[in-house]
Amino acid sequence: MAPSEHRLLKFILPARAFAAVRTGTKLWLIECSCGQKRDYWDAGGVRYKAAGQPKTLARCSACGKLGMHRVRKKTEAERREMP
Numbered sequence: 001m002a003p004s005e006h007r008l009l010k011f012i013l014p015a016r017a018f019a020a021v022r023t024g025t026k027l028w029l030i031e032c033s034c035g036q037k038r039d040y041w042d043a044g045g046v047r048y049k050a051a052g053q054p055k056t057l058a059r060c061s062a063c064g065k066l067g068m069h070r071v072r073k074k075t076e077a078e079r080r081e082m083p
């Protein structure tokens, strides 16, 4: 997903709902097989009231490979690193 989808969300959702989606998505990160982790929201993702640990196709900013990234919830420490 591209960050442009965030602009669309902001356009169609009331401000409070947009903030809720942002907060929900900010609990997640995507992880490359090389170990690089990125904030899921900053990577253009949207995740709200969803369960499970899906995979998403993304290009890694560290190793430059296009591949499947794991989407998972941040740990406490990661939430402090990537608020």
Ligand SMILES: [Zn+2]
Pocket: 032, 033, 034, 035, 036, 060, 061, 062, 063, 064, 065
């Ligand atoms: Zn990588």
